[in-house]
Amino acid sequence: MSNARVFAMKFSKVYPLYVQKAERKNRTREEVDQVICWLTGYSPAGLQEQIDKDSDFAVFFAEAPALHPNRALIKGVVCGVRVEDVDDPLMQKIRYLDKLVDELAKGKALEKILR
Template structure:
């Protein structure tokens, strides 16, 4: 799938998949929201608004209030690619989010996921 197709995907369509992945492993929607808000700077109302408006990933990240400064501490592999090596800035943000949800689903402690 090309980057442009990924960037045009509706965040609201992917969000339930993040939640399902986490819930399947005993985590909660609230924890998924906490991870997303930590990464992007959205508050609960802002996140809900982005989902309701069905914004695409490009807009979701472009409108994020304050991308977390500790994002460089996120390391590891998602879909066979090291997140720290992704060259496209927007794709890297998407992979950071994927990595955080993966860590949540794997049972990692929230304080370690939030790297702060």
């Protein structure tokens, strides 16, 4: 899938998939929200607003209040791609989010996920 297609994907369509993935592993929607808010700086209300607005990933990250300064500490592989090696800044942010949700679903403690 091209970067442009990924950037145009609606966050509101992907968000339930993040929640489903976490819930299958006995994690909660609140924990998914906490991870997303940690990365992006959104408040829970701001996150819900983005979902309600049907923002795509490009808008979702462009309007993020404050990306967490420790996001560069997120390392590892998502979908066969090492997140720290992704060249496109927006795609890297998306991969960071994917990696955090993966770690949550794998049972990693929130304290370790939120570096």
